[in-house]
Amino acid sequence: MTGDTPGSASGTGGAETTRLARTVEGRPLLGDGDGFVPLGAAGIDGVDDALGEACGAEAFAGSVLPSIDDLPATRTPTERLSFGVPFDPGKLWGIGLNYADHADDLDAVRPAEPASFMRPATALTAPGGPIRLPPTEEASRVTAEAELGLVIGRTCTGVDESEFGRVVAGVVPVIDVTAEDVLQRNPRFLTRAKSYDTFLVVGPWVSAPVSVDRLAGTAVRTVINGETVAENTVDRMLFPPKELVGVHSRVMTLERGDLISTGTPGAGVIEAGDTVRTEVDGVGVLEADVVGGE
Numbered sequence: 001m002t003g004d005t006p007g008s009a010s011g012t013g014g015a016e017t018t019r020l021a022r023t024v025e026g027r028p029l030l031g032d033g034d035g036f037v038p039l040g041a042a043g044i045d046g047v048d049d050a051l052g053e054a055c056g057a058e059a060f061a062g063s064v065l066p067s068i069d070d071l072p073a074t075r076t077p078t079e080r081l082s083f084g085v086p087f088d089p090g091k092l093w094g095i096g097l098n099y100a101d102h103a104d105d106l107d108a109v110r111p112a113e114p115a116s117f118m119r120p121a122t123a124l125t126a127p128g129g130p131i132r133l134p135p136t137e138e139a140s141r142v143t144a145e146a147e148l149g150l151v152i153g154r155t156c157t158g159v160d161e162s163e164f165g166r167v168v169a170g171v172v173p174v175i176d177v178t179a180e181d182v183l184q185r186n187p188r189f190l191t192r193a194k195s196y197d198t199f200l201v202v203g204p205w206v207s208a209p210v211s212v213d214r215l216a217g218t219a220v221r222t223v224i225n226g227e228t229v230a231e232n233t234v235d236r237m238l239f240p241p242k243e244l245v246g247v248h249s250r251v252m253t254l255e256r257g258d259l260i261s262t263g264t265p266g267a268g269v270i271e272a273g274d275t276v277r278t279e280v281d282g283v284g285v286l287e288a289d290v291v292g293g294e
Contacts, residue, residue, distance in 0.1 A: 017282075018065045020050050020170065021205035024084045024126060031205065032068050035075030042066050047087050051153040051169040051256050054208035065208060083204035084126045086172065087151060090257035092119050093248060094147075094176060094194060098239055098263025099232050114239045114247055119194045127203035129288030131177055133272060134196055138293070139179035145264035146222040146278035147174040148215075148234065150241055151206050152258040159249040164242040167254065170208030171215070173278040173286035174261045175201035177270075201276075201288045202259065212242055214282075220265055223277035230266025237263065 019031040020039075028039035028047045042065065044050045053065055068075065096115040125131065133142050153169025177199035182189050194200075215234045222230040234240070239247070244260050270276060272292035279285050 017170075017207045017209070018054070018068070019205040019207055019284075020047055020054065020065075021081075021086045021203070022047060022084045024082045026084060029081070029205075030065065030068060030071070031075070031078070034068070035077045036081060037068060037071055037073035037075055041071040041073035048256055051087060051151060051206070051208075054169040054206075055153040055166055082128070085124055086203050086206050088257050089121050089124055089202075089259060090152070090255050091252075091259070092121065092123070092200065093117070093258070093260045094119060095239070095244060095261065095263040096190075098237050099265050100236060100238055111238070114244055116248065117190050117194065119191065119200060122197055123195050123200040125198040125201050125288070127201065127286055127288065129198060129201060130291040131175070131201065131270070131276065131288050132196075132198045132291055133270075133293045134179060135293040139182050139193075139196075141180045142177060142270055143180050143267040144175055144177045144222070144224065144270045144276040144290075145230070145267035146220050146280070147176050147261045147264050148172075148218065148220050148241075148280050148283070149174040149202060150210075150245065150260040150262060152245075152254045152260070153256055155253060155255050156249050157253050159246050159254075161242040161246050164245055165209065165211045167249075168210050168241075168245060169256075170206040170210050171280070171283050172202055172206045172259075173204075173280045173284050174259075175276050175278050175286055175288055176261060176264060177201075178267070180269075200261075201278075201286060203286055205284060207283045212240075215241060218283070219279075219281045221277075221279040222264065222266055222268055223279060224268040224270060225274055226277075229268035230264065232265030234262075236265075
């Protein structure tokens, strides 16, 4: 799984970005649009430390990740690598109905505050998947959707919206999966409907650094079997990324490796044999195959 980036590899607005990744074997990597080098070539021990280094895009004179060109290592082309989940996950937040158009499509009442939920780390799976469907007697209608994920890089509480770039290390493509018929039986079953093993795909890399300006106008697409089923831009969110970080940091301490998946422009029904794709312009592409439950 190469994770080739649609649009400019340098990110929205032309800002140069660095990619933090790990191979399926867990080897940490640092890269750009031309390939990856071992993270150790930058004198950084692991991806967790690199997340802290990546903070500082706004209002903070912190450290930044080095240019790949300045490191004593030769790039490995992206297409020759297989990627795992790019960081050690902490708390996993999801946001429902965060695009105005998506809420309208579902005839849903737009929430006055972020409609957030949590899911377990056991729901995570690496780029490529597979996403495993539950047995049909458990769930017969399953949907998948593209999302933009925010990766926290520093422990923080009570974050002001102006400090967004101080605590967010970068952004990552996400595939969010839902057992729709479980949820339809009762909205209180949301956590269960989102928490089956393999129902959250993250990767192939974290794109850093990030800023509010960089994300402005970024397009997010849900693509199933090569067909775009939903598309929208970050500026159409009801609650923008900086507000989501602020709200959740007031509820609890956010820590390095926490993920806030910011909601979807729309979902599509998936079946065994399908391929789901998240495209986030200037950030990356994430794909996963779908297999039947056992």
